[in-house]
């Protein structure tokens with residue numbers, strides 16, 4: 001295997017066989033290669049002793065560090081451990097992404113929804129599928145949690161290999177900009193690259209919108225240039241980046257949106273008791289689409305999922321038949337209470353654009369007032385807070401709170417949001433549970449309550465301590481106590 005890489009220095013005893021490849025010393029098992037990665041927080045080179053203690057027999061590093069007893073292990077020095085890791089991992093797992101249709105979904109909002117819609121539609125059409133993203137790793141119906149939206153390369157290859165072993169027809173990767181920039185999917189053979197939209201987010205990491213835009217574009221570059229292969233880019237025709245991303249790839253672009261020229265074009269959207277209905281015009285004809293999902297943004301998400309599967313070879317007619325059975329995604333415009341009390345929705349909106357879109361999707365349903373809970377916390381872009389509050393000002397009443405405040409002073413979080421408020425019909429309550437209770441208390445039976453930011457998540461981080469917290473459970477328990485038993 002080492003013949004795949006350029007070795008600068010080789011020392012000690014190189015083992016004839018290895019049992020796996022690891023970048024985290026805590027996960028190393030006997031016989032593994034430990035590859036040292038220089039991270040944002042710590043340097044993997046500092047954990048070589050721990051890796052050896054756990055049984056690593058070969059260390060791949062950029063530099064020599066510490067005293068290593070080379071009697072029983074080997075040490076290989078290379079120029080770039082990230083690139084070497086990618087090369088070795090794909091070889092070790094026997095290139096699993098080349099045996100199934102591999103789909104990458106990127107964009108500021110909608111990645112989870114589009115990825116899960118593709119997955120669910122495939123299962124509904126009788127195919128085998130896997131998806132890895134914010135909600136974890138779903139292999140057909142089985143589920144394992146993951147740490148990131150886009151996992152590290154070692155985990156991605158491990159998941160892809162499980163999917164390939166289960167003979168999945170496709171694997172879908174939710175692609176965050178961090179994941180793309182850090183090479184967490186290097187070498188993955190994408191067949192279809194999907195773009196949802198781009199708006200203000202993650203500038204604490206990328207610094208400028210231009211760099212953020214470039215980061216997302218890496219997914220289209222990763223389709224490669226090999227025109228012997230059948231590959232597609234699926235791009236939102238209504239987004240201003242349509243032309244930029246279309247020009248990154250030599251492969252055919254399938255567009256979707258409300259624009260006249262889109263290949264998958266929606267029209268005549270109406271809300272129904274069950275969700276929504278719209279007309280979808282496609283290269284295979286026009287179809288009525290009925291869905292349990294709500295909000296115009298979900299029309300986009302459904303079109304992105306259907307266009308991706310059309311690229312993969314599915315019949316639009318068959319997809320139109322199964323879309324009504326695709327369930328709402330956990331924590332995304334999830335209705336958790338309804339008449340006789342106020343209707344309450346939980347939504348993972350955590351960007352200015354998502355807040356605006358989530359509110360817009362409810363405005364036509366409201367008979368009384370729209371009450372919104374917004375919040376934020378440490379470890380996320382702080383600069384977006386006033387913009388989120390500005391968008392939330394469209395609601396009749398706004399409750400500003402925290403979400404995973406971490407080590408940041410609560411008053412600072414609240415005042416950042418306050419800066420963006422366009423009216424004074426708001427209240428600031430630091431404790432998230434109390435804030436949700438206040439929203440529900442304030443709401444009358446005709447009012448709509450939208451609780452944003454936490455969505456599906458089930459913990460609250462205060463200081464360095466995580467405690468259980470579910471917005472959905474808080475609403476349901478409150479309703480149970482307040483509503484008279486029948």
Ligand SMILES: CC(=O)N[C@H]1[C@@H](OP(=O)(O)OP(=O)(O)OC[C@H]2O[C@@H](n3ccc(=O)[nH]c3=O)[C@H](O)[C@@H]2O)O[C@H](CO)[C@@H](O)[C@@H]1O[C@H](C)C(=O)N[C@@H](C)C(=O)N[C@H](CCC(=O)O)C(=O)O
Nearest residue numbers: 023024025037039040041042044047148149150152176178
């Ligand atoms: C800032 C950032 O992106 N950090 C990511 C990065 O970690 P890092 O560079 O800090 O790694 P590190 O902790 O310094 O460790 C360096 C190396 O030492 C190793 N190590 C470390 C400790 C130890 O005891 N032993 C050991 O061997 C580590 O395994 C690693 O190989 O690489 C890790 C593996 O890929 C990620 O899990 C981690 O995500 C952290 C947890 C994170 O919060 N990231 C956020 C910003 C993120 O990536 N978000 C995106 C988008 C979310 C969205 O769209 O909303 C995501 O994809 O999740």
Ligand SMILES: Nc1ncnc2c1ncn2[C@@H]1O[C@H](COP(=O)(O)OP(=O)(O)OP(=O)(O)O)[C@@H](O)[C@H]1O
Nearest residue numbers: 108109110111112113134297332347348349354358
């Ligand atoms: N196509 C869309 N356009 C704008 N907003 C959207 C769209 N789809 C979803 N949203 C909003 O964004 C929120 C998050 O949706 P989703 O989880 O699908 O996005 P995401 O890109 O995966 O987010 P993250 O990367 O943070 O996990 C939703 O709860 C909704 O408010």
